[in-house]
Amino acid sequence: MILTFIVFSSVCIIINTSAQQCSPALPTVLLGNGGDSPQQADGVWYVYRKMGGSYPSAAQIQITSVAPYPDPVTSEPAYLQWWQIFSDTATTSCPHQFWTGTYAGKGQQIGDLGGSDDNYIRRPTDFVVLYHDYQNLLVTYGCSKSQTDGVHCATPTIIAQTRKRPDQLSAADMDSFDNIINSAFSKYCVSVQNIPKETYGAKGTCAAIDPPNCVALDIQGMKNTLVNPTGSAASTSPSSYGSNTGTTLSGCKWPNTIPSQGQIDLKQIDGTFFVYRRIFPPEASPVNQQGAWHDVGLSASPLINASAHTYWAEYVNYANATSSQCVTGFFVGEIQTTGLITGLILPYTTAGAIQPYSSTFLLVDSTQLFFYGCGAQNLQTGICDAPVVVHFIRTNPLQLSQTEKDALDAVEDRYLNKYGCSAAKDVPLILHTADKPLCPMVAPTDCMQNHITGYQQVLAAMKTDSSY
Known part of the structure; x- marks a missing residue:
């Protein structure tokens, strides 16, 4: 991760038509793009481009909204969700990750990420959604460690997901998605040149599995909020x-x-x-x-x-x-x-x-x-x-x-x-x-x-x- 970021931070980019050069400088905190029902994110997504993060390569993500959940402090609308994240390539093993948490109307995804067995170690994750149309593209950003100045991010994670498998996207689709991604990050001197495209081969044998015990308890607890x-x-x-x-x-x-x-x-x-x-x-x-x-x-x-x-x-x-x-x-x-x-x-x-x-x-x-x-x-x-x-x-x-x-x-x-x-x-x-x-x-x-x-x-x- 350190090496990846060093390479990333050394790139200079020309933004739009401006002749001014600048270096990537993503902030620790960004405001999310909210306003729509997070439940529309339900279903299958594929990672199209990814920078940083611990998602498996060529990942497939299944999102399920469990219950509506207005936050008791802010009253902002949100949905309790759980995700299953797994590789979609043919490998000898199929690592799974699970995420449980809240996707709020302000575009915040706050929850915990776990592994694929009962003894997995949980960790907190916080992302914001910077773009969504829910039918084609979902772009999220997270920062798990800030720089010493407390303003800029030392370990940024950018995930661009598509409803269609990336190896099945047309050139026009990819150009359209890349323009949206560039627009979301251009002010921070970041473009798709900095966010590698995921490589998908023939569909592998990985398939969804039942969540481990602790994740199952999380999900049941979220369902209990209905009662x-x-x-x-x-x-x-x-x-x-x-x-x-x-x-x-x-x-x-x-x-x-x-x-x-x-x-x-x-x-x-x-x-x-x-x-x-x-x-x-x-x-x-x-x-x-x-x-x-x-x-x-x-x-x-x-x-x-x-x-x-x-x-x-x-x-x-x-x-x-x-x-x-x-x-x-x-x-x-x-x-x-x-x-x-x-x-x-x-x-x-x-x-x-x-x-x-x-x-x-x-x-x-x-x-x-x-x-x-x-x-x-x-x-x-x-x-x-x-x-x-x-x-x-x-x-x-x-x-x-x-x-x-x-x-x-x-x-x-x-x-x-x-x-x-x-x-x-x-x-x-x-x-x-x-x-x-x-x-x-x-x-x-x-x-x-x-x-x-x-x-x-x-x-x-x-x-x-x-x-x-």
């Missing part, structure tokens, strides 16, 4: 993801979104906390609930946010006051210094399947964390049908005085009063009891560990070289 949605474009009824009791009991109007309250210190999120008050799925009446946050390191993707860190978290508790069995759940994702949390949650009730999750930290200090999210936006009323509110504290609530509890409630009210909400009326206390020992933190599931290991490997690779 237990984490986002709903125009929901008019409560979601099992959270609770809308505040809208019916006290006049509280939980908003679809709450803006970030400013910069936060990510170092203060590490470690173990007790849950003091919360509205959060999926357990109905948890007892002795704790959470532990683990900082993996700086964000693995410059497209997410250079000032973000990757975190994985676990929470443990008893299901209810009469239960003697400890239950657990996991989360892996990014937390930005602006307070935005984005990632994937693995609730125990879905057998490890993945659901996307977004929220916003409103307060972070050395003693507490307080965040809000909306699990089911109602775009008709502007009032959230499934708010998610969690107040973490360092001290076991059993050891708090009433004065200390009042002070914590005052912190919540500072953020909630503007919406007609209050801690005492609208955010239930978590039961903490001395007659049950604290549940132990457990090791991540195998699939969860794949997520964590994948992030760790990408972070390590970013110190030298990294590619999608």
Whole structure:
């Protein structure tokens, strides 16, 4: 990959009719071309031209949209998708890759790339769609490592895909596609001369295969969002993801979104906390609930946010006051210094399947964390049908005085009063009891560990070289 980029960066190009020469300088971040339904990308694609990246040679890509998914923070339309990527040439082996994630209306493709066996290592990927007509051509761009200036990309990936096998394209088709690609990248001094054309021979023997276990769980988790949605474009009824009791009991109007309250210190999120008050799925009446946050390191993707860190978290508790069995759940994702949390949650009730999750930290200090999210936006009323509110504290609530509890409630009210909400009326206390020992933190599931290991490997690779 390093050698490839050195050759690439040494080329000079004449852009259009201008006599000015320049060197390729792709930026770390580009805006995507959105506006249409990402579901139109479903079906088979073939890689026509490719620069960088870890796609197999002469790749065939099968895209399947699983469910519509309006983002709970931005309300932007998106589709949950999974892809199968495999070589379309006759070889002794047929490597497969799998991608699961979200393709948003703004042209962003955000997800995870995995291999073809159950022990595959996952890694985050972020692409933007720079051109699409969905019937003929799809052009995407990603940057997995920025240069030291933080502005330009050190390891760019460009993928141009066509609906028709490239070896079956006419000369007129290729000229038309190349003109579109040149137009998308000319301002960065890049042309099709820098993006090699894939060579397809006789169709090989590779064929689609069933996804490995962890990918299958991902897909099932995305399908579960149809039943237990984490986002709903125009929901008019409560979601099992959270609770809308505040809208019916006290006049509280939980908003679809709450803006970030400013910069936060990510170092203060590490470690173990007790849950003091919360509205959060999926357990109905948890007892002795704790959470532990683990900082993996700086964000693995410059497209997410250079000032973000990757975190994985676990929470443990008893299901209810009469239960003697400890239950657990996991989360892996990014937390930005602006307070935005984005990632994937693995609730125990879905057998490890993945659901996307977004929220916003409103307060972070050395003693507490307080965040809000909306699990089911109602775009008709502007009032959230499934708010998610969690107040973490360092001290076991059993050891708090009433004065200390009042002070914590005052912190919540500072953020909630503007919406007609209050801690005492609208955010239930978590039961903490001395007659049950604290549940132990457990090791991540195998699939969860794949997520964590994948992030760790990408972070390590970013110190030298990294590619999608």
